[in-house]
Amino acid sequence: AQSVTQLDSQVPVFEEAPVELRCNYSSSVSVYLFWYVQYPNQGLQLLLKYLSGSTLVKGINGFEAEFNKSQTSFHLRKPSVHISDTAEYFCAVSEIGSGAGSYQLTFGKGTKLSVIP
């Protein structure tokens, strides 16, 4: 079984400042890692994902994340945020393989990012 911990439930940040949203995971098997964003009254949109290879992953809207296997972390960063980045961000994992666990995403509780003008 896997679990995902998002260490901050809310993160306020001023516009044009950098931001880091933290995510740690626990799993007995290898996993894929994802960050999704949810704008108010909408579904989830994929920001980026880590499957293999380079540990630095670039996504949409200027976001990037770094996979750290030893620390089992996958923190999301953006060097300069905009008002439009105000949303809730979810970190998720899925098992690598063909077992039943590979057909679901396990999500963290989410981090609400508020960008202050």
Next chain:
Amino acid sequence: KAGVTQTPRYLIKTRGQQVTLSCSPISGHRSVSWYQQTPGQGLQFLFEYFSETQRNKGNFPGRFSGRQFSNSRSEMNVSTLELGDSALYLCASSLDGGSSGNTIYFGEGSWLTVV
């Protein structure tokens, strides 16, 4: 191409009633999964279907059920509704359920309120 489509978007039901939610996946996607989102529990996996077969089920009571049709469209049903079933129900589709890292795409959800 069209995204994941969920209907209805909003609905209000009374305790004890049942509800059916519908999901049309992205064309070509054979996997459909369902998630429940609540403020207290967050996003929780309900079940996943691939080619009309349920491959995985989350930890929900038997009142929650689903099915998938030959055209990959899916429905989920909740019987004997309880107040705690009030939630946003999200449908997601992918080529193969995400087992090879393929992106899982989400619909905008169906907001269910039980009164």
